[in-house]
Amino acid sequence: MKSxxxxxCATVLLAGTFAGLGPSTVSSSTAPTEADGEPITPIPPPPxxxxxxxxxxxxxxxxxxLSADGRFACSSCHDLRTNGxxxxxxxxxxxxxxxxxxxxxxALSFRLTxxxxxxxFSDQTEDSISSPTSMRSTVADVVQKxxxxxxxxxQFRAAYGRDVDRDSLLDAISTFERSLLTPDSRFDRWLAGxxxxxxxxxxxxxxxxKAFGCSACHQGVNIGGNLxxxxxxxxxxxxxxxxxxxxxxxxxxxxxxxxxxxxxxATLEDAVRRMAAAQLDRTLNDDQVASLVAFLGTLTGNYxxxxxxxxxx
Numbered sequence: 001m002k003s004x005x006x007x008x009c010a011t012v013l014l015a016g017t018f019a020g021l022g023p024s025t026v027s028s029s030t031a032p033t034e035a036d037g038e039p040i041t042p043i044p045p046p047p048x049x050x051x052x053x054x055x056x057x058x059x060x061x062x063x064x065x066l067s068a069d070g071r072f073a074c075s076s077c078h079d080l081r082t083n084g085x086x087x088x089x090x091x092x093x094x095x096x097x098x099x100x101x102x103x104x105x106x107a108l109s110f111r112l113t114x115x116x117x118x119x120x121f122s123d124q125t126e127d128s129i130s131s132p133t134s135m136r137s138t139v140a141d142v143v144q145k146x147x148x149x150x151x152x153x154x155q156f157r158a159a160y161g162r163d164v165d166r167d168s169l170l171d172a173i174s175t176f177e178r179s180l181l182t183p184d185s186r187f188d189r190w191l192a193g194x195x196x197x198x199x200x201x202x203x204x205x206x207x208x209x210k211a212f213g214c215s216a217c218h219q220g221v222n223i224g225g226n227l228x229x230x231x232x233x234x235x236x237x238x239x240x241x242x243x244x245x246x247x248x249x250x251x252x253x254x255x256x257x258x259x260x261x262x263x264x265x266a267t268l269e270d271a272v273r274r275m276a277a278a279q280l281d282r283t284l285n286d287d288q289v290a291s292l293v294a295f296l297g298t299l300t301g302n303y304x305x306x307x308x309x310x311x312x313x
Contacts, residue, residue, distance in 0.1 A: 039210065039219035042188040043105065043251070043301060046179040052159035057176025059152075060169070065145045067135035074128070074173070078103040080303065082311045083255045084180065096240075097133055099263040104301075104308060105251045107178040109225030114261045116228050116246040121174035139166050182252060182301030182308050190298070198298055205295025208288060213280055223250040223299065231260075237278035238262050254297045255310040268293050 060066065062075040077086045077100050084104035098114050106112060111119055118124040128134045129142060146164045147153055156164040159172070187206075189197040198206070209215060218224040224247040231237045231245060238260050245261055259265030265274060272292050276282040284292075300308055 038191060039215040040187070040191065040223055041221045042191050043108070043181050043183040043185075043221060045183070046181050049175050049179060050159060052155070053172050053175045054179060056155055056159055056172040057174070057179075059155075060146075060173050061176055063146075066129055066137065066142050068137040068141070072135055074103075074125075077134075079311065080104075080180070082309050083252060084303075084308070085256055086311060098261045099258060101248065102252065102256050103177060104180050104182050104303065105222055105225075105249055107181065108222035108251075109246065109249060111228075111246055114245045114248075115242055121177045122170040125170055125173050125177075139169065143169055180303070182303050185251070185299050185301040187295075187298040188301070199294075201291065202294045202298050205291040205293070206298075208291045209295055212276065212282060212292075214275075214292075217247045217279075218250050225249040232278050234281035235278050237274055238264060250296060250299055252300050252308045254293075254300055255308055257310065268296060272296075 060074075061078075061080075062073050064070045064073045064076075066073055078084050079086055080103075084102035085100045101114065107121075111117070112121070112124045118127065126139055129137050129139055143164055143166060146156075146169065153163055156162070156168055156172075160168040162168065186197045186202075190203075209218075217227055217229055220226050227247040228244055229247050231243050240262060242261065253259075254268055257265070257267060259268070259271035260274075265271035269289050272289050273284055276284045302308065
């Protein structure tokens with residue numbers, strides 16, 4: 001077995017907080033306690049927010065007036081009815097466009113986008129509005145459109161004490177996006193002490209996940225999202241760059257196919273095999289793949305009381 005420490009040193013380029021990273025002392029038959037030092041922590045409740053700003057942000061998230069031609073909204077690529085992404089439908093491989101990351105739990109990541117280009121939802125939203133491959137507009141143009149809507153402008157005055165402007169527009173969308181957490185996965189319930197939340201096979205998968213070193217990069221509250229790492233340590237993982245990307249969250253991973261920034265991983269089984277080979281120098285057998293996939297299936301949380309589901313075909 002290649003040294004996990006060596007693999008991590010080769011992989012990690014820029015780190016967030018390694019909260020709770022360390023060996024586990026939990027047995028496969030019991031739920032953890034706070035002292036067990038698990039590398040993963042449960043999703044917390046969404047942060048407190050002004051309900052008026054939340055309502056505005058949700059309305060704007062689905063408003064096609066954010067795009068120049070009135071055809072696209074944030075929700076066009078981030079479908080909150082399913083997995084917060086789009087199942088690869090919006091990606092144009094010929095243009096180099098990357099697979100759409102889910103917006104669910106993005107607030108728990110230390111940076112946004114595959115390349116970690118943004119530290120805040122406001123910056124990322126403004127870029128999406130002006131992007132020539134996305135909404136192809138400007139915040140100034142969007143503000144003028146929304147200001148002409150008397151009812152909507154009245155909502156802004158109630159929430160922000162002024163007419164819609166750049167800062168209030170971006171803040172409302174950001175406030176809503178920060179609320180898009182998916183707590184109460186079965187694994188979170190196990191972490192909280194419910195020993196019956198996972199099956200023996202799923203617990204064995206979690207032990208494998210830690211023993212193989214997957215938790216070196218996929219840890220913390222978002223089970224990833226807090227590192228920039230090189231893809232392809234021991235052998236190629238994807239056909240084209242970028243080859244240094246933000247480690248994706250594994251929250252809801254069982255329902256967020258396709259995988260990798262180029263969308264080339266059609267199934268979770270394929271993604272697990274390729275990751276083990278490229279990042280850990282491991283060739284997994286069928287039982288090991290099934291074990292890891294069983295564990296990953298326990299990471300699906302709930303949005304507004306309902307389990308997150310896969311993208312519509």
